[in-house]
Amino acid sequence: MFPIVKTQRLASSIKLLEVEAPLIARKVKAGQFVVLRRSEQGERIPLTVADWNRERGTLTLIFQEVGKSTLELGRMGEGDEIQDLIGPLGNPSEIKHYGTVLCVGGGIGIAPIYPIARAFREAGNRVLSILGARQRELLILEEEMRALSHELWVTTDDGSYGRQGLVTDELRRLLEEGDRIDMVLAIGPPVMMQAVCRLTALHGLKTTVSLDSIMVDGTGMCGACRVTVGGKTRFVCVHGPEFDGHQVDFEEYIQRKRMYLAQERQALERFRQGGTEGKDGRG
Structure with a gap:
């Protein structure tokens, strides 16, 4: 069993859980994920690890309540225990010095992009970030991303915060202005990642998606x-x-x-x- 030591409501439908999992916390790297099962009858849910604390032996998981299983997970509180948690799974992000790395996060995709962007910064890269959400209330981790980014821009679909429009609008502006970018990382809804890749392909720009x-x-x-x-x-x-x-x-x-x-x-x-x-x- 894996005790929940902290919960936080980041937005109306987005929740953070800090879970005690010392063996996973000891080995996890940026870009990897875990699979959890809330209860014996629960569905297996894959979640990219948003953060970890090796000393406390905890993982930070951030998810959006969109279906039955994630709504049930969102009802859990401090002191509750997750039945199963396996990981770290998948390959870590390829972290090295590229030069200037642009991180494009959309919606809940900002959660997994955070530790990767941090790792890029620690590797000596210049980190630029574009964060997008449907509206201001759904924008998460802005302060955390701003703290590790050399420059950061925000877009919202409804214009309630930052620039009205899509992350690709801001990306197109940066590319047209000729700002040097050596690598792009995009994580978010599939259509967002697809649109980012179509745009960067026109410029021959290395682009990684999760x-x-x-x-x-x-x-x-x-x-x-x-x-x-x-x-x-x-x-x-x-x-x-x-x-x-x-x-x-x-x-x-x-x-x-x-x-x-x-x-x-x-x-x-x-x-x-x-x-x-x-x-x-x-x-």
């Missing part, structure tokens, strides 16, 4: 997380989660992520109508 495919075991056995990269089948859990964004078949990736959308909606509707499950996931 994918969050549907996943079951997280160790390469089930094949649920497969994606096509450079015309070859790859598993996000063991070959990723980071890939060359210009090589990812985003159309297939997006289609596969929507495979169980109808079932997810049905489960969420039953849950909102009351269902029969209690806090521990049992009837």
